[in-house]
Amino acid sequence: MNLEKKDFGSVAVLVLHASQITSNDAPDLKTAFLGHLVGKETKFLINLSEVESVDSTGLGALLFGLRQAKQQGKSLAFCDMKPKVRFLVKVAHLEEAMDLFDTQAEALERMQRKKGDHAKTS
Helix, strand or coil: CEEEEEEECCEEEEEEECCEECCCCHHHHHHHHHHHHCCCCCEEEEECCCCCEECHHHHHHHHHHHHHHHHCCCEEEEECCCHHHHHHHHHCCCCCCCEEECCHHHHHHHHHHCCCCCCCCC
16 A cells, blocks of 8 residues: 655645555555554545455555544545545545545645635535
């Protein structure tokens, strides 16, 4: 599980280099989230453009990252979800809990513009 960090101003973009997030990958993803969230950054964007599929445990790992960020007073959003992944998020009724953006450019523009929380998109 490779989570590559790229800094864009006030936002740390974490690009997930994996084609799927399954129960096999979830522990490594959780560990990677924890490692990145300990830094001084307060805004994180998870780019899921390479992720083709997610199972329920993988979705739980994404929610784990979101919970950890909130517990530390940080914000975490997601972008570039493939339709199959976005559908699972919708079916699980998690769209309201997660900040979702269609593209990384849109997310960065909104996240850098806002001091606190950022707007959700559908």
